[in-house]
Amino acid sequence: MTRNGNVDTDRRVLLGMGGVLMLGAVFQPAILCAQGASHSRIGIIGSGHIGGTIGGLWIKKGHAVAFSSRHPEELKPMVAELGGLARASTVEEAVAFGDVLFIAVPYGAVPQIGKDYSAGMKGKIMLDACNAVQTRDGTIADEVEQNGIGVTSQKYFPGVRVVRAFNTMSYTIFAREANRPDPRLAVPIAGDDQQAVEIAAGLVRDAGFDPVIVGNLADARRFQRGQAGYGQPVSAAELKQKLSLP
Numbered sequence: 001m002t003r004n005g006n007v008d009t010d011r012r013v014l015l016g017m018g019g020v021l022m023l024g025a026v027f028q029p030a031i032l033c034a035q036g037a038s039h040s041r042i043g044i045i046g047s048g049h050i051g052g053t054i055g056g057l058w059i060k061k062g063h064a065v066a067f068s069s070r071h072p073e074e075l076k077p078m079v080a081e082l083g084g085l086a087r088a089s090t091v092e093e094a095v096a097f098g099d100v101l102f103i104a105v106p107y108g109a110v111p112q113i114g115k116d117y118s119a120g121m122k123g124k125i126m127l128d129a130c131n132a133v134q135t136r137d138g139t140i141a142d143e144v145e146q147n148g149i150g151v152t153s154q155k156y157f158p159g160v161r162v163v164r165a166f167n168t169m170s171y172t173i174f175a176r177e178a179n180r181p182d183p184r185l186a187v188p189i190a191g192d193d194q195q196a197v198e199i200a201a202g203l204v205r206d207a208g209f210d211p212v213i214v215g216n217l218a219d220a221r222r223f224q225r226g227q228a229g230y231g232q233p234v235s236a237a238e239l240k241q242k243l244s245l246p
Contacts (some may be wrong), residue, residue, distance in 0.1 A: 005111075006025070006036065006228040011178070013137055013202065014047060014175070016073075017043055019025075026182075028062035028085050029075075039061075039062045039063045039064065040058075040063050040064075040095045040098075040099045040100050040203070040227055041063070041064045041066070041097055041098055041099045041100075042055065042058055042063050042064070042065045042066070042098050042099070042100050042101070042102060042203075043057050043065075043066045043068065043089070043093075043094035043095055043096075043097045043100075043101045043226070044065060044066065044067050044068060044094060044103075044104070045068055045091055045094060045095070045101065045102070045103040045104070045105060045110055045113065045117075046068075046103055046104040046105035046130075046192060047067035047068060047069050047075055047078070047235060048104065048105075048194070049170075049171035049188060049189050050068065050104040050127075050129050050166060050174070051067065051102065051104040052171075053080075053171040053174050053234060054102065054129070054166055054174065054207055055067055055086070055177050055206060056082055056086075056100070057174075057178050057180045057206075057207040057208055058203065058206060058207060059085045059086055060069075061206040062085070063085065063203075063206065064085045064087075065082075065085060065086050065087070066087050066088075066089040066093060066094040066096035066097040066098060067079060067086060067087070067089065067093075067094070068088075068089045068090055068093065068095075069088070070090075070091070071087055071092075072088040072090055072093075072160075073088070075088035078090050086197070088102075090115070091116075091117060095117050095120045095121055095124075096120060096134075097152070098124065099124070099125075100125045100126070100127070100199065101121060101122065101124055101125065101126040101127070101160075102126070102127045102129065103126060103127070103128050103129065104128060104130060105130055106128040106130070106133075106136055106137055107131060107132035107133070107136075107137045107140055107141065107144065107149075108136065108138055110153065110156050111140065111141070111156050112160075113156075114157045114158075115144050115156075115158035118157045118159065118160060121159070121160045122158075122159035122160060123159065123160075123161070124160060124161065124230070125161045125163065125193075125196040125199055125200065126157065126161065126162050126163070127154045127163050127164075127165045127166065127200050127203065128150075128163065128164050129164075129165060129166040129167045130153070130167065131149075131167050131224070131225045132145075132149060132151075132152075132224075133225070134197075140152075144224065146215070147188070148218055148220060148221035148224065149164065149167075149220055149221065149224040149225075150155060150162065150164050150190055150191075150216075150217030150218060150219070150220030150221065150224075151217055151218055151220075153217075154192070154217055157224065160218065161191070161193040161196035162191060162192075162194075162217060163189055163191035163193075163196050163200040164183070164188075164189060164191065164197075164217065164220040164224075165187060165188075165189040165192045165198065165200055165211075166187060166204075166207075166230065166231050167223070167224070167230075168188060168223050168231060168232065169231060169232075173185075173233055174207075174209075177208075177233065178207060178208035178209065179208035179211075179242045183210065183235035183236065183237065184209055184210040184235070184236070185208075185209050185210065185233060185234075185235070186210050186211075186212045186232070186234055186235055186236040186239040187204045187209040187210065187211055187212065188210065188211075188212045188213075188214045188222075188223040188229050188239060188243075189201060189204060189211050189212065189213055189214065189217050190213070190214045190216060190217055190219050190220035190222075190223075191216065191217060191220075192193065192216045192217050192224075193205070197213060201213065210235065211237040212239050212243075212245070213246065214229065214237050214243060216217025222243055223243075228243060229242065229243050
């Protein structure tokens with residue numbers, strides 16, 4: 001009886017260890033990225049000026065990046081120029097590839113992208129750089145104005161760990177100011193998931209900028225288009241002062 005009891009106990013211990021190892025395998029890439037000990041695989045949805053610029057900066061830091069488009073063959077010249085860590089993908093392939101996702105598309109496309117791909121994105125961190133423009137995006141810009149852009153993005157990507165980032169300036173400023181001497185250019189970020197925000201902050205640093213955590217997704221309204229934190233090519237200290245952050 002004792003021997004069988006020991007066997008059962010050993011079996012439970014082994015099963016418990018297996019569960020811990022499985023959890024470690026799931027969370028290790030995210031934890032390592034947050035600690036700066038590893039490179040991420042990043043899937044980019046929308047590989048235009050912003051997606052191409054920020055993705056290129058991440059590649060220079062050693063991250064592998066899948067750039068996606070409805071016509072991935074059109075991305076091949078850019079991918080060839082960026083080297084072996086870059087690849088051209090469909091959106092579905094980029095979503096599957098990325099430990100972390102980055103979306104930079106016209107905001108009018110957000111509801112359809114969320115409908116088509118949010119199931120595959122579930123549980124992943126997604127940096128959201130999209131801006132809503134009334135003349136281009138139509139009625140969804142009214143929803144953004146009413147509810148705030150962070151809350152609206154989360155609505156269309158249920159189960160995705162959304163962090164607002166890289167939405168406040170043009171790609172030309174990001175390209176010119178990346179990795180400048182201190183003080184670095186500030187990039188405001190906001191999200192509801194603390195670990196996701198920390199990982200996003202690390203990726204902002206890897207791109208060559210200084211992250212400023214503004215708050216949760218509701219607070220992302222403070223640096224959406226037309227607000228005080230938008231279009232501010234300043235240092236972290238100056239941005240915090242403008243937004244009355246501690």
